[in-house]
Amino acid sequence: MSISLIGLDADDTLWHSESHFVATEQRFMELLSPWIESEEAASHLLETERENLRLFGYGIKGFTLSMIETGLAASDGQISSAALGEIVTWGKELLAHPVELLPDVVETIDRLASVGYRLALITKGDLFHQEAKVAESGLADRFEAVEILSEKSPANYQRVLDRMNVSAAEFLMVGNSVPSDVLPVVELGGQAVHVPYHVTWGHERAEGERGNWHELSSIAELPALLGQ
Amino acid sequence: MSISLIGLDADDTLWHSESHFVATEQRFMELLSPWIESEEAASHLLETERENLRLFGYGIKGFTLSMIETGLAASDGQISSAALGEIVTWGKELLAHPVELLPDVVETIDRLASVGYRLALITKGDLFHQEAKVAESGLADRFEAVEILSEKSPANYQRVLDRMNVSAAEFLMVGNSVPSDVLPVVELGGQAVHVPYHVTWGHERAEGERGNWHELSSIAELPALLGQ
Incomplete structure (x- = not known):
């Protein structure tokens, strides 16, 4: 060569990098467990992320907004505002994660x-x-x-x-x-x-x-x- | 020269650009009006945005996450999850706004x-x-x-x-x-x-x-x- x-x-x-996203997704699936199976939550989230790519591009802020959107849709609006606030906190933790x-x-x-x-x-x-x-x-x-x-x-x-x-x-x-x-x-x-x-x-x-x-x-x- | x-x-x-942010901020202040005066909401939001700059940088996705965070804090957690979902929609509208x-x-x-x-x-x-x-x-x-x-x-x-x-x-x-x-x-x-x-x-x-x-x-x- x-x-x-x-x-x-x-x-x-x-x-x-991805291992941190996976850990956060795990918490997200637990958060949604009253309404939806883990696997379904994961595929719903991936679908939302893909749809949002053309607006959000890549990165943690878009991932966080996609989790919020998925949480609302998958729980049929039943998720609490406190839980959505927790998702924002996860996003900030991901952004602040040491290299x-x-x-x-x-x-x-x-x-x-x-x-x-x-x-x-x-x-x-x-x-x-x-x-x-x-x-x-x-x-x-x-x-x-x-x-x-x-x-x-x-x-x-x-x-x-x-x-x-x-x-x-x-x-x-x-x-x-x-x-x-x-x-x-x-x-x-x-x-x-x-x-x-x-x-x-x-x-x-x-x-x-x-x-x-x-x-x-x-x-x-x-x-x-x-x-x- | x-x-x-x-x-x-x-x-x-x-x-x-900024005129679109101002219009969104106006809706945000209305959304928070049960709990907080417009001027106070605006200054709370600006403070949150500034604190988040070192994590979020500039742009609409960070602005949207800062609105959610401010909405939760300023309403003492009373804001509904549906209202937070509305904020996400505003963010997506801002991103999709024609030039x-x-x-x-x-x-x-x-x-x-x-x-x-x-x-x-x-x-x-x-x-x-x-x-x-x-x-x-x-x-x-x-x-x-x-x-x-x-x-x-x-x-x-x-x-x-x-x-x-x-x-x-x-x-x-x-x-x-x-x-x-x-x-x-x-x-x-x-x-x-x-x-x-x-x-x-x-x-x-x-x-x-x-x-x-x-x-x-x-x-x-x-x-x-x-x-x-």
Whole structure:
């Protein structure tokens, strides 16, 4: 591979994220248990989140508003205002949650930088919260660019590559989401490495033609894949 | 003035925004009228918004969550869950509100572009919603760059200037907010034009040493100020 630029996704690639959402969803399902089965609550919430994506985009604030909306609908308006206030508190707790780096992240990034790769953090979602997490992670200085996109579309990836003067053929993207980190990059002619996180949000699950990208079980295996 | 790059703020500079928030706040004050006077409700809401800024950043989703939090606190938990659901609906209506350009915006931008100024749209707030509004406005193609910042700090302005290869001395920023569009640019050594909107969010009100920037009553006066 003649890779010059490595893009790294952030949530669930560099640090834990989805596991916090899952824990909150668990509390949400308990809150709705007087009216609705857990599984039904989860699928109702995912449906509401998906419908709201075109208005809310990604991120915790939209997730919180979608929980409130689902709580009202699934309880047929029976949920108490205090319970809705609790949901707001969960959202604020999620936003304030400390950044917890995944294992081997710092060592791997330092290794890749030391052998001359250019590194970009490429994430999507809420600009304000993503910037706060990048700052808190202590990793910002290790990246030549930090790009926060509203959506990981091929066009948005292309803009990042243009800005960094890199062709798709020299670009490798690493992340936990097949639809966000793998497929759009493969579509552009770049390389992609899928490193699954132990849980995946329903909206980020997708299948594609395996074989068009690399699969690793840990980011620590990345230098070996690159022949380093 | 030897200006090469003109930065234009978006909300309340190119299109209406704060007037929609004010209309929603009006409904919020009515909703809380059983428990609290209008003025008190407004100041309670502003206080909550300010406290939440460090977690939420700017934008409608955070505003909506702050209304819910304020409604619960100001009614001492007496507000109904249906009323909180109504607040969520207002938030979604605000997000879906069509973009309404301010008068003379298109003509002024075209005029400035035709005489050779580089133009950048520089706004802050919610990445997803701001991108959607830029797209809907039909103005995107008129700007060499569209920069959506989490905060209009001097450091963030400097990053935009660096990226566009422009010194602060060649930069003029135009906007309706003294703390966001004027003071940080003046601090960097750039020029700023304040074009007030007819209403200003409490958080964006600020005084500074007048005389360090230009005041216009309409964006239409901008070409004349620049000697065009």
